[in-house]
Amino acid sequence: MTTPTPLFGAGLWNFASYVDRYATDGYDEPVSTLEQIRLAGEVGDLSYVDLNYPFSHGATLEEVKAALAAAGLKAIGVTPDIYLRRFKKGAFTNPDPAVRAAAMELLHETVGVVNELGARYVKLWPGQDGWDYPFQVNHHDVWKLAVDGIKELASAHPETKFVIEYKPREPRVKMLWDSAARSILGIKEMGLDNVGVLLDFGHALYGGESPADAAQLLIDHGLLWGMDVNDNLRGWDDDLMVGTVHMTEVFEFFYTLRINGWEGVWQLDQFPFREDSVETARASIRFLKAIHRALDKLDYVAMAEAQARHDGIAAQKLVQDALLSSMGGDA
Amino acid sequence: MTTPTPLFGAGLWNFASYVDRYATDGYDEPVSTLEQIRLAGEVGDLSYVDLNYPFSHGATLEEVKAALAAAGLKAIGVTPDIYLRRFKKGAFTNPDPAVRAAAMELLHETVGVVNELGARYVKLWPGQDGWDYPFQVNHHDVWKLAVDGIKELASAHPETKFVIEYKPREPRVKMLWDSAARSILGIKEMGLDNVGVLLDFGHALYGGESPADAAQLLIDHGLLWGMDVNDNLRGWDDDLMVGTVHMTEVFEFFYTLRINGWEGVWQLDQFPFREDSVETARASIRFLKAIHRALDKLDYVAMAEAQARHDGIAAQKLVQDALLSSMGGDA
């Protein structure tokens, strides 16, 4: 079986430079939105980017459009910066109603940007919505604000799609939208059909989920509207290059998408603090193409039979046969 | 504010002896069901026990009833052994339909025992329902079996209550009912009103949940029908004595129950591999009484105000004032 190569995408922040609490002077010179777009175009295999908004260095929407066109890229989504200083105690759940209103204003504005760019969705990543200390929040109240806030936003824009990217923690010690199951629950509470989920492979992994299982659950609820991949050591959101640690589980993740007929963009979410951003994207896509070829090689009938028996030995051998050349000799 | 001391309970297995994969000769001589009941009675502060079924050493239902009466105990629930050898690849989700049927048979039988004992619920702890290896199961199929199985069971006994005790893992590398949110989702899929959740404090803790937050979510969905407490190092279900590691988070858990007016039995779920079972239960209840007194001391108005501001500093000071005598001098 040979299937067409998937379309690849990346968060535009893959091409930024970074800062953290230690290297406060930044791991590199700041990179503007327009320059990030140019770098994304250099990768060569990218079709889509997800853009942070507001754009940096005063870039206008027109400049961004032109830069995307020049780079041969389309916008898949727009991610509003609802986790900067102003929102340090939360966007949707900030204890100060004025800050919540400011977040809402930025979010409404982002809807316009999505429409202008012809992107598919507003991506909500409420990184500061959560808590740090036991006893810091009333859990009922804060979750209600989290759900009601997105409900209010999405209700105001019924023609626009919104995806929530859940994550267990960071920058808050605990984030509210922390898992696939909780995200589904919250979306069901809203009772809207224009809110879905973007699954980040690494978030699922270090949150103790099986990314494949989380994807299946979301698909079964009709809510897997986007995804991105990367890797980590299962203890933190390291945002490493794809496949550098968890080859088998990345393979299972894409296997799950394939058997469900999920056909979306394979996006990257990496933070190459110390590496070249274009080269890390290329290396990951090189690996993802290998995964794609391995998916074409896999014996699906035998795999379905093994899984029907819960036969981990047979399933793993099939995986290794598809994935490893070194298996050639004695298989 | 002084409130009546809560009623205490314990899983009867708190008074068993244990075996693991290393000490295969067991940490102590086996303890029969009847002897476990006698030991539970010795604790002095226990009102309720949750009993494993089938009873060990051939004890009859009449003998168990008599033993409970003699010990001054009532049954709060009954936990069928759907995790023994026969069910090693799962009970509700076993790949073999005959094994699933055997599990169902035992579960139906357990309903009768619950009724005979006047207990409140059948407790479902599907410890072997899950997987060990990536690719071992089809995630859609296995979750469907998990939900449908409990639905079938609970539908057959509409007058009986069933509680699911979720847990992230062990004995399977990954368990299906692994979190509060996922449990709620599964129960909603069933569409029944006689299935709820028993929250184990330690399971929430090492699964990356805040136990207080998980309790609140369950309460908000009307599904917190039981709970038990213990402690661990956040990496495994150590089932240590309550309060030996996480004083503050246990306090937050009971605080959350109180402000919601949750009035149920405070149960223990401990595995004292190397300690005296009666003494560990007594030590934990001693600590829980302290927690209860601290709840009476807490300044609820100030706490609500602090939480409305998400003020972790003020909230923690209130906690310490209520919890620590050593604070007396300078508070």
Place this chain on the structure above:
Amino acid sequence: MTTPTPLFGAGLWNFASYVDRYATDGYDEPVSTLEQIRLAGEVGDLSYVDLNYPFSHGATLEEVKAALAAAGLKAIGVTPDIYLRRFKKGAFTNPDPAVRAAAMELLHETVGVVNELGARYVKLWPGQDGWDYPFQVNHHDVWKLAVDGIKELASAHPETKFVIEYKPREPRVKMLWDSAARSILGIKEMGLDNVGVLLDFGHALYGGESPADAAQLLIDHGLLWGMDVNDNLRGWDDDLMVGTVHMTEVFEFFYTLRINGWEGVWQLDQFPFREDSVETARASIRFLKAIHRALDKLDYVAMAEAQARHDGIAAQKLVQDALLSSMGGDA
């Protein structure tokens, strides 16, 4: 470069059946020592086994020797059962001097068995030496007992080699010999040259070490005297089949052994609770042969250059080129 296939070994317990605190009736019928040897022989690629002592079901040393010969196996080591009921509060560090003496007696006896079997070492796995609760032990005293105990033992048998298999935890909540660095420290305190380390890949992994780095540290101290491999999800000692989760890190581990010229037996330490023990061993060896072939394919010069630059991108591409057939098309 083609190198001879390594010799494979396995802990004999790979072929036992298991029990845990839930499936108290055991995951299968008990398997005797002699039967375990027969099963190990069936694998077909095993040259060595590590035997628990005392042997089960009353097998004599002569019977064991005969069974090994019949199965075409040699003993690489003997592991005394210093973690059964009697030693539940520790062997070397038990608070009761009589229990410590009993452990020492069993250990002396094991030296004789090692000599009789022509094995290479006594393997010390002090699984019950540690603690469960904060404040339970005096950390100075308990570590001193741990070091002094092994020193006393090894001093009494200067011609015999002893290897310590460190592990972070389980069955104790915290074990004393918990890491490569701590093991080296303790051995240095002994000042003996007949005590070394057996590195378990999975123990290193879930203890937060890089197994490759731990191996290098031990090699640099001349103390890597044995090793075994398996896999897990980095949170517990799952003892899964090799390569089912961490292909790349297993590869790095064996790469590190090769560039150091380490030539020992590639041993397995798996607990196939629910799988066929012979088949899991075969599946793992099948994968290890693939790793061995990938080691032959790897570009060592380019890897050394990449590592000299700390170039993670180049290093990972070299790894993937050696490991993945699916890379063939575009590499």
Place this chain on the structure above:
Amino acid sequence: MTTPTPLFGAGLWNFASYVDRYATDGYDEPVSTLEQIRLAGEVGDLSYVDLNYPFSHGATLEEVKAALAAAGLKAIGVTPDIYLRRFKKGAFTNPDPAVRAAAMELLHETVGVVNELGARYVKLWPGQDGWDYPFQVNHHDVWKLAVDGIKELASAHPETKFVIEYKPREPRVKMLWDSAARSILGIKEMGLDNVGVLLDFGHALYGGESPADAAQLLIDHGLLWGMDVNDNLRGWDDDLMVGTVHMTEVFEFFYTLRINGWEGVWQLDQFPFREDSVETARASIRFLKAIHRALDKLDYVAMAEAQARHDGIAAQKLVQDALLSSMGGDA
């Protein structure tokens, strides 16, 4: 037993503002070194600070001295910024010799600052010395650079003390100086008597150590030359206020210091991203004073007896009696 209140200290960065990879505009306006000193003075109970070097905003050594005097503070140590952009791939272990030389130059300069300020030590926190990817480094070479670099530095300044603050990870996915045992090993390899360790309670905790045990090990090797405290959820270096999560283990840590007669400064290492820095310091010191009073209340004879028996029940009751007022009624 009543003992004098300990002297308190804090890293000066406790009074800075912070940035991370999300809130790239910083959690607050930048705070200069001189302003940080003023804020530290406001706490009221601090005697010592540990200062980052170079000082920010162009402050001179004379200005810093004056500010310290005005605030009633002394310098306990100086921490050179060997983790900024230039050192993003490591200071002592950077693959580029020119960068290693630049780090060494800054370190030599820091020795002068320590002397000028009359501080006790140069604190080495080699946060960028490590790796991110499997296969990225040669583990032998990189550890050798790590040890040799500090050896070269400390050899050049035999009258100056250096302390290494170990940490498992962050900002690197894996750091080289990652545990107490490994730090001791590395220092022994140096063979110098002017290199010791500063133990950070939180680093030990989330690295899987028992902080009390790590402290004891360092004391037994004569290497516990400094310490600081904070708290976290055992999965990351959250740098929360002391005692907000792990009351019992903080208490065990200070108990261990006391029974060893360790008399140093009780330092704080907190990152109050979203809280007032002076108030978080005050709240932590308030708790630490409670710990100190609890240490005075503790029954040391009974504790020693309990620990001699490895009696976790008795030990925990003694802890709770000393720590909890709520225990008063029934103890």
